[in-house]
Amino acid sequence: MRKLPAKLASRLYDAAELIAERGLDGTKIDDIAEVTGIPKATIYYHLDGKNGVLQFLLGDMLDLVAGAVGVAVSGDEDARTRLQAAVVAQLSVMLEHPFLCRALVGDLGRVARLPELTLAVHATFFEPIERLLAEGVADGSLRQVADPGTVAMSVFGAITIAGLSAAAEGPHDDPAADAARLAAGISELILDGLATRG
Amino acid sequence: MRKLPAKLASRLYDAAELIAERGLDGTKIDDIAEVTGIPKATIYYHLDGKNGVLQFLLGDMLDLVAGAVGVAVSGDEDARTRLQAAVVAQLSVMLEHPFLCRALVGDLGRVARLPELTLAVHATFFEPIERLLAEGVADGSLRQVADPGTVAMSVFGAITIAGLSAAAEGPHDDPAADAARLAAGISELILDGLATRG
DNA sequence: TCCGAGTTTGGACTGGCAGTACAACATACG
DNA sequence: CGTATGTTGTACTGCCAGTCCAAACTCGGA
Numbered sequence: 001m002r003k004l005p006a007k008l009a010s011r012l013y014d015a016a017e018l019i020a021e022r023g024l025d026g027t028k029i030d031d032i033a034e035v036t037g038i039p040k041a042t043i044y045y046h047l048d049g050k051n052g053v054l055q056f057l058l059g060d061m062l063d064l065v066a067g068a069v070g071v072a073v074s075g076d077e078d079a080r081t082r083l084q085a086a087v088v089a090q091l092s093v094m095l096e097h098p099f100l101c102r103a104l105v106g107d108l109g110r111v112a113r114l115p116e117l118t119l120a121v122h123a124t125f126f127e128p129i130e131r132l133l134a135e136g137v138a139d140g141s142l143r144q145v146a147d148p149g150t151v152a153m154s155v156f157g158a159i160t161i162a163g164l165s166a167a168a169e170g171p172h173d174d175p176a177a178d179a180a181r182l183a184a185g186i187s188e189l190i191l192d193g194l195a196t197r198g
Numbered sequence: 199m200r201k202l203p204a205k206l207a208s209r210l211y212d213a214a215e216l217i218a219e220r221g222l223d224g225t226k227i228d229d230i231a232e233v234t235g236i237p238k239a240t241i242y243y244h245l246d247g248k249n250g251v252l253q254f255l256l257g258d259m260l261d262l263v264a265g266a267v268g269v270a271v272s273g274d275e276d277a278r279t280r281l282q283a284a285v286v287a288q289l290s291v292m293l294e295h296p297f298l299c300r301a302l303v304g305d306l307g308r309v310a311r312l313p314e315l316t317l318a319v320h321a322t323f324f325e326p327i328e329r330l331l332a333e334g335v336a337d338g339s340l341r342q343v344a345d346p347g348t349v350a351m352s353v354f355g356a357i358t359i360a361g362l363s364a365a366a367e368g369p370h371d372d373p374a375a376d377a378a379r380l381a382a383g384i385s386e387l388i389l390d391g392l393a394t395r396g
Numbered sequence: 397t398c399c400g401a402g403t404t405t406g407g408a409c410t411g412g413c414a415g416t417a418c419a420a421c422a423t424a425c426g
Numbered sequence: 427c428g429t430a431t432g433t434t435g436t437a438c439t440g441c442c443a444g445t446c447c448a449a450a451c452t453c454g455g456a
Binding site for chain 1: 222278304305311338340345348388389390
Binding site for chain 4: 028029030040044049050
């Protein structure tokens with residue numbers, strides 16, 4: 001699995017829609033070759049088969065998310081504000097790449113069995129949240145909770161499932177606006193909670 | 199796909215661990231036949247191939263969750279209390295069936311392409327939450343939020359991802375206790391939020 | 397201009413496995 | 427009994443991922 005020439009990489013994206021639609025199993029290597037215009041032999045020359053295609057596509061998306069979230073997380077505002085920014089950032093990237101998202105969900109099992117990707121997912125989605133939660137307690141902008149690990153995982157789940165579900169509905173005319181709308185709803189939930197105040 | 203005799207049904211569960219471990223693709227029909235002791239021909243007589251096995255197993259788990267959540271949701275306490283009970287109920291069933299959970303995640307894509315199951319998932323996991331949120335506004339135990347659909351989806355995500363992640367760590371000695379612990383963390387998040395007051 | 401290393405491609409081939417076909421046998425029930 | 431329904435072993439088919447290979451093509455350096 002060497003580095004893929006940019007030209008091939010860009011053409012490979014055309015396979016994402018196919019995989020999102022039918023799953024990796026339902027997608028023949030020959031189909032991928034056809035829609036991307038990259039001959040089968042060339043795909044095998046560069047990539048490790050079908051899994052390799054998936055791995056390349058998702059690895060690429062994870063980089064994008066990691067980048068966007070990284071920027072959001074490293075500002076100098078308080079942790080609460082940065083948490084909100086991180087939510088927006090993650091959702092924006094997800095909604096900008098609905099097909100990749102759907103491919104990700106659809107073949108989650110396979111992804112989970114690609115150790116390299118598992119680590120990347122953890123580092124990209126989960127860890128930044130966990131860190132922000134701790135920083136928020138330190139700077140006083142977030143509450144100390146009894147079980148930070150569980151809470152971090154839940155926050156991660158709230159954002160991710162909301163994003164995936166929105167992405168699954170298909171391409172959006174204005175991903176940024178939809179991301180902002182979703183993020184507002186999620187922030188309202190995870191910051192203020194649902195209980196009425198006594 | 200007629201109704202499966204109870205004896206076969208119970209033996210089929212032995213396949214769940216296999217599928218959870220390797221994914222449905224990594225699992226040969228002959229492997230399933232071997233671990234369950236049900237001959238291949240018999241499997242095909244009753245079920246619609248590999249997908250049929252998965253569909254049967256997950257359909258069964260969904261029934262369990264639906265039942266437990268249904269009970270929790272239909273008490274006569276206020277909606278906030280019932281929401282907490284529903285969280286516990288869902289997590290309990292999930293942690294009692296870690297292999298089914300893992301099989302579910304692993305082959306989410308396939309599940310999403312089985313229309314019958316998609317509907318069941320929605321009705322089992324998502325709708326009760328959505329309903330409780332509305333009832334809580336009515337009885338004053340939960341806050342009115344700007345975007346109830348997004349919030350319901352996020353709550354669903356928080357519970358489900360926390361449960362799946364716990365289930366993925368393997369079988370638990372005391373699923374009920376762990377479910378209670380997780381549920382406490384999640385309730386703290388979704389009811390009270392993370393923001394500091396003032 | 398020529399060389400050689402890396403890349404690209406078509407085409408043919410292999411092996412594994414899902415799913416099918418079917419006949420023989422079991423069991424149940426009127 | 428006898429008919430319907432379930433159970434099973436075995437043999438077979440067809441599909442498709444992945445492999446192999448030889449012929450071309452690209453391109454930078456000598």
